Amino acid sequence: MNDLRFPTGADNAELAPVLTLAEQLATMHAADAIELLNELELSESIEILADMPHEHAVLILDQPELHDAASIIKGLPAETARQLLDAMSIDRVTDIFHEFDTETRARLVVGLGPETTAALRKLLRYPPHTAGSLMTTEFVSVPSTWTAAQTLQHIREVERSRETIYAIYVTDPATKNLLRVVTLRRLITSEPDASIMSVGRDVAPVTVAPLTDQEDVARLFRKHDLLAVPVVNDSDQIIGIVTVDDVIDAMTQEMTEDTLKFGGMEAPNKPYMQIGFVQMLRKRAGWLGVLFLSEMLTASAMQHFEGELEKAVVLTLFIPLIMSSGGNSGSQATSLLIRALALQELRLKDWWRVALREIPTGLVLGSFLGLIGVVRITTWQMLGLYDYGQHWPLVAATVGTALVGIVTFGSLAGSMLPFAMQKLGFDPASASAPFVATLVDVTGLVIYFSIALIILSGTLL
Amino acid sequence: MNDLRFPTGADNAELAPVLTLAEQLATMHAADAIELLNELELSESIEILADMPHEHAVLILDQPELHDAASIIKGLPAETARQLLDAMSIDRVTDIFHEFDTETRARLVVGLGPETTAALRKLLRYPPHTAGSLMTTEFVSVPSTWTAAQTLQHIREVERSRETIYAIYVTDPATKNLLRVVTLRRLITSEPDASIMSVGRDVAPVTVAPLTDQEDVARLFRKHDLLAVPVVNDSDQIIGIVTVDDVIDAMTQEMTEDTLKFGGMEAPNKPYMQIGFVQMLRKRAGWLGVLFLSEMLTASAMQHFEGELEKAVVLTLFIPLIMSSGGNSGSQATSLLIRALALQELRLKDWWRVALREIPTGLVLGSFLGLIGVVRITTWQMLGLYDYGQHWPLVAATVGTALVGIVTFGSLAGSMLPFAMQKLGFDPASASAPFVATLVDVTGLVIYFSIALIILSGTLL
Known part of the structure; x- marks a missing residue:
């Protein structure tokens, strides 16, 4: 700028x-x-x-x-x-x-x-993130007893200060209930003495409640291609409208929040350069600290396998590789499911259908990475670039098998986490990439060492 | 459903x-x-x-x-x-x-x-993701020589089949250039014999070119609260309009793509359950394979420090903890900067201002995690939960110092990656969480072992 x-x-x-x-x-x-x-x-x-x-x-x-x-x-x-x-x-x-x-x-x-x-x-x-907090109370409303000409006259005289008129809301003069939504286009192409009720399309208006979440409001705009939606109270009386420009702003805000949550931090409400230093630290330190404390379990897991580690230092060489593969496949699955749930392509009860897809997907992807891993160890050994010891084929087999297990676990855990979040009443988008990685890291280590114990028992271990 | x-x-x-x-x-x-x-x-x-x-x-x-x-x-x-x-x-x-x-x-x-x-x-x-691909050629356009009444008559007779009229586009009858944008509200409150030119607000219309990227189109809608934007060719003639409902759909699509990219995969163009098994594997295997190959550098780094590893197995206990902390702080910084660049809160040339903020932020966050790490080692040692050896204070110092270095490096690398992506002509959102983690993992190991060599030299190493 x-x-x-x-x-x-x-x-x-x-x-x-x-x-x-x-x-x-x-x-x-x-x-x-x-x-x-x-x-x-x-x-x-x-x-x-x-x-x-x-x-x-x-x-x-x-x-x-x-x-x-x-x-x-x-x-x-x-x-x-x-x-x-x-x-x-x-x-x-x-x-x-x-x-x-x-x-x-x-x-x-x-x-x-x-x-x-x-x-x-x-x-x-109205609390933030609700239709009530997005709405404006400035809208054009006329009683159902009026004609098209009366309505036009009203707009010419009373509403001329508005830049945009999204629609005309027709209400029952007695109950004040919302009956019809009339577009300006229909109003100007109608007969002047037609009743305003006959001008609008004869369908129930799409409405929201003041406490409807802004994500649901946005979904309704997408579904019905709306320019504005009336907000009605429990008695079906119109109390305001939410307009499309505010929905776009809300969508942009949600997108920022979701990206930052997925990145593993609290969303600040200001542009990057305007967040104070201390505020920035606070937004980041919270999750970073929680993740760090959880990740300490990896140290405990490692301590548990201390004996194996000392006997087979060669196994430690592949710890970062194996752990990150689990985290990466988990992060992919989480991002997929966050979007599928946000777009309502899937519901909570579809979790088992997803699990049944992610397990074979993880098995194939894990085998693919496992194969690369085995080829890498074999190549280095054969070319004399590194000596993995006399039992190197068993080490290669351990790494390959562990990758299959860990990538499968990562895909499954990563895909189930957004469901778990939604089930617990959180936004599925709260399932962050670092969170998944941490979850998979600890389990990944246990899988790796367990497989090593089976394959290398009697030789290295 | x-x-x-x-x-x-x-x-x-x-x-x-x-x-x-x-x-x-x-x-x-x-x-x-x-x-x-x-x-x-x-x-x-x-x-x-x-x-x-x-x-x-x-x-x-x-x-x-x-x-x-x-x-x-x-x-x-x-x-x-x-x-x-x-x-x-x-x-x-x-x-x-x-x-x-x-x-x-x-x-x-x-x-x-x-x-x-x-x-x-x-x-x-027009290629996908451009204004041209989003636009419709169905819009209301009238010559600047008409009056308000003529325009209204035209809409009543010719355009009555349209459900929504976003605006009336006034063009020069000779050159066909776009001169004014008139809203329906202004049209109906104007004097019937007023020139249509005098009805519109006397400001240059906001327009886009057919090849304008859809993200820029969305930004313009946000900035000017538009309901539709005219698409004009090189000669300033209107060739179509992009309407707000298509912009909302495009924003939703971009959001899905960005989330999946950040999760480390190619975005599929179908709902989760409709993606074929093979197609799903393809979308995920590509990045997973690339990340795996890059992460193999961690094995090389570990091989390089083989001697140290054998002498001080205790160091391996903290490898997952330290690596993940770097990845997590990097993922936070990346998500922050992806959004700041997408919202144009920051430009490419601001990279050094960001670097100057991220370094102190990383130092403080790293010290915070380092302190927790030192406390953890000390507590376990004191309570007899685990024996980190006689040089445990030095081990604690190594872990603490390494965390400061790695979190700082993670924050810096994570924040610079989106800038690098933009500089190279990619979408900053291509900087995925797994990509950052991989980048930080390799460097993190080198930082950890280098610090260990300095602190533990003469004792454990």
Whole structure:
């Protein structure tokens, strides 16, 4: 983003640089202005937004791509901040209030418009990652008694400030229940005196509850190719809508979280360079420590086979190779199953069908790696590159057989872990690659030494 | 999906089961009918779609969620297939033609309507994962000389068959250049005799080229909260639009590919249970084999330190623990940087800023794990749980110091790998967890034994 630089031509910039910058930003695409603002210090951003025409500041603050929007608003004079918050879209204001400390919340909520306050009180109730937390309370709703012409007139007069109208929601005037969803296209091609109910398609509207998880909301958008989905309460009354742009942002956020979880760490909620050093350590040290403590079991396993190790040091040469193969095949299987479960290609009860596929897959893949291993030991021995001792064919057989066992175990364990996570009520994506590797490492060592005891007993051991 | 079962009541199902099923499916939400069809055998699906009313079959075949759509169409009588293809949305027909074998393509393209043929010829040119391959050629375009009323009239008469109109694209009547994008909301709130040019917002339209990568298209949708983006050729003429539902599908596909790549395998293009056994082996064996061959370097490294190993078997006890810690810290750093690069929070040239953060992070995390390691050895020794020999304090010091070095190296290598991938022209997401682990394993062993040589020289070694 460093490529983007503000023009600093001597003519005007030197006279009143900050004011000029605010003016310049006001003429750009909001998204581009945001990229510039994200490069600046907080104090500079605050100064610029304070100087910017009101409607441009609103456009910019409305975008979730602006980092530190909460800190910027916190830094503005209270009156300016309130005017901006009143004009911004309510779902964005809610996100920002979630980031405020209690003191700032209390300070700024006083003096907000009654509409904003009411909507905010409603939206702040919903936990993050739910439809309620994504939704906006700004939508077009008309009673089912209206005609198409009345609805059009209403949009022309009352709703002209909205940039996008996703759909018109038709409700029962008595119960306020949601009855139909009408698209703008259908509205403008309908007869003016047709009832608004007859304009919409005669199917039950696709809806979500306020506590529906955002991943399920995204799945519904994919399944029905939606632009917006109404959020309804228990009495089937519409309380808001979730729009596709917020779903895309949520999908992006989920993707980041899932990648980081799979990499074995807690997902931070900030861009890499903005995570504080201590915060970064905390996000990483937790899992790293847990994995380290679990991996200590490998030391215990090794200690258990101490006698064998001393008699046959040659076996230690292949420990890293064998362990990593188990971890790698496990990591492959885990990534496959995380996605299959996320896309609902498979359900929890399909676990045994997966197990029945992973076992033969692991056997073949293990035999493939085992064969390479045997060829490698034989070649080195034959070419005199290394001497594995007089019993080298048995050592090769041990390594080959262990690889079959460990890769099969890795594939099976790796594929079952996401199911286990889901069964335990966690996100299947919590099954991280390092977690699988650790699980497989300990068992892998036991498999390796057990096979060695069988094959090498009487010769090396 | 097994929960969904068709009613098989004896009254009607036994008389004409297939026809009844086709009729039943025709009354459902297309998305739900598709879930049922996906459970059936191919031959059954073909029979059902052949019997279904034309417009319902079109609705169902238009959804990318229907598996095997290409095989179904291939199995239908040629005349039925052509009628369906002519009525389906052109971007979907293109996807299906991409899946057809040459013989089927040749057989079905003859007799398609001239419009479908022309659009198909255009769209089939674009490689997968590009804006061109995602776009549809069905959009509303009007000359800049028209008024708002003329445009509305055009939509009422000509475009009434479309379910959704994302926007109206205003072009220069002479050059056909794209000049403005007008939303339906603005159109209906404008004065009827206003020029269509004055209705749109006076900003340059956000556009993409047909060869723009789909990840960049998705980024643009996120940045500007788009519902559709026009695709323009080199002469700035609009040749199609990419709509938000296709972008969501593309994002989901990319997410699956990235997860599987990070897990260390090639992404299959089918749901887990539909991947053939041999195909599954192929997708996994490639990377597994490459990683295995690279990991063989660990055996070479161990062979190199053979003398030390024989003298100090106690050192081998901690090999799995130390290696996995390097791999885990590397996997964390890689997942962090893959996302930071994907979200363009960081650019290629920021690599040194990242390196300068990862080195201290790795040092602290390594010291943390090293401390746990030292405590563990000391405790076991003191409590008499295991005897690490008379030089156990030196062994503990070796393990602790090695952990600092290896975790630091893991964090650094893991964070630099995605940059290296991008620099080499690959997707940063190709830097998989097993790849990082393998890279760190070999170096980790060398670090461990080098530190052992320094600390234990004269005592154990």
